[in-house]
Amino acid sequence: MSDQHAQTSFFDNVTMGIGAWAWGDRLTWGYGRGYQLADLRAVFETSLAAGIRLFDTAEVYGQGQSETILGQFIKTTEQPVEIATKFMPFPWRLTRGTLLKALRGSLRRLGVSQVKLYQVHMPLPPMNIETWMEAMVEAVQAGLIQGVGVSNYDSDQMRRAYDRLMRDGIPLASNQVEYNLLNRKVEKNGLLKQCEELGIKVIAYSPLAMGVLSGKYSPDNLPGGVRGGRYNQRFVQKILPMLDLLKKIGNDHAGKTPAQVAINWTICKGTLPIPGAKTQSQADQNAGALNWRLSDEEVAWLDAMSDQVLQD
Numbered sequence: 001m002s003d004q005h006a007q008t009s010f011f012d013n014v015t016m017g018i019g020a021w022a023w024g025d026r027l028t029w030g031y032g033r034g035y036q037l038a039d040l041r042a043v044f045e046t047s048l049a050a051g052i053r054l055f056d057t058a059e060v061y062g063q064g065q066s067e068t069i070l071g072q073f074i075k076t077t078e079q080p081v082e083i084a085t086k087f088m089p090f091p092w093r094l095t096r097g098t099l100l101k102a103l104r105g106s107l108r109r110l111g112v113s114q115v116k117l118y119q120v121h122m123p124l125p126p127m128n129i130e131t132w133m134e135a136m137v138e139a140v141q142a143g144l145i146q147g148v149g150v151s152n153y154d155s156d157q158m159r160r161a162y163d164r165l166m167r168d169g170i171p172l173a174s175n176q177v178e179y180n181l182l183n184r185k186v187e188k189n190g191l192l193k194q195c196e197e198l199g200i201k202v203i204a205y206s207p208l209a210m211g212v213l214s215g216k217y218s219p220d221n222l223p224g225g226v227r228g229g230r231y232n233q234r235f236v237q238k239i240l241p242m243l244d245l246l247k248k249i250g251n252d253h254a255g256k257t258p259a260q261v262a263i264n265w266t267i268c269k270g271t272l273p274i275p276g277a278k279t280q281s282q283a284d285q286n287a288g289a290l291n292w293r294l295s296d297e298e299v300a301w302l303d304a305m306s307d308q309v310l311q312d
């Protein structure tokens, strides 16, 4: 079996997932103020009903709360749920065994004996990439995880992870990176192409640019908290033509929303988006990014607009 084939089948029938960073996270997303557990339960149920089964979480989201909440919801459904979670290589984690210990903690919070995907959250020193991949091999062999992913790895780092896993015949399943119409770094620097060549799925995080591409924010109504620094008034002003184009293209598709168009664009680029949702209506809307496609021409218009608004 070629690498390409092995990889294609790992994410077979998974076009989109749901990001669970905001689940239980008070610091960045304000969990408990504006959205509560019942909203997240509705996000979970709405997504499953729409055929979305992959949920992306991490041990650090809400300091474990995201995994705990997801685990609580999973117990209430008969439907198959696929979990992607992550290991944070904190600088005080200095042995392979720390990865397996952290993984067992995640499995306990999630209430499952195996997850579909275990990802190294980011390439932090001092431990080298190969050491973590060796721990991942152990986790696969112990049946604790089905596949191995990395996140925020650049081209060289990803190649090292890929090569080390391949020595044990395990394909690197994915690299989770930021990718959206306002950040096309991985497309421009060749990472996306490298992933295609190696059969590694790009999982696109922040496909809505943390909500900005939904079109609900404007220079007079900016996102608060940590988002305010990056998506400030000047930036949001600059991207207004992009928001207009998303609206226009959506209207040409029987009233699709800017968020649905923005997510669909990431799918058209061959990536697997994992938009976050805090409420049932957001989850419902985002699920509407599935089962239709932008034309090649529309993708090209969006590409050109993205280049134009980001040029200075």
Ligand SMILES: NC(=O)c1ccc[n+]([C@@H]2O[C@H](COP(=O)([O-])OP(=O)(O)OC[C@H]3O[C@@H](n4cnc5c(N)ncnc54)[C@H](OP(=O)(O)O)[C@@H]3O)[C@@H](O)[C@H]2O)c1
Pocket: 018, 019, 020, 021, 022, 056, 057, 121, 151, 152, 176, 177, 204, 205, 206, 207, 208, 209, 210, 211, 212, 214, 216, 223, 259, 274, 275, 276, 277, 278, 281, 282, 283, 285, 286
């Ligand atoms: N590996 C990593 O380092 C990394 C980093 C970041 C994210 N991630 C993953 O990627 C997932 C998604 O990324 P993200 O949460 O940063 O950004 P995102 O998916 O681009 O944006 C999600 C936020 O946008 C708003 N939103 C979502 N759908 C909407 C809709 N239809 N209409 C209006 N607003 C909507 C909500 O926030 P408001 O309602 O507050 O606007 C929501 O929390 C995360 O949950 C996490 O799983 C991974």
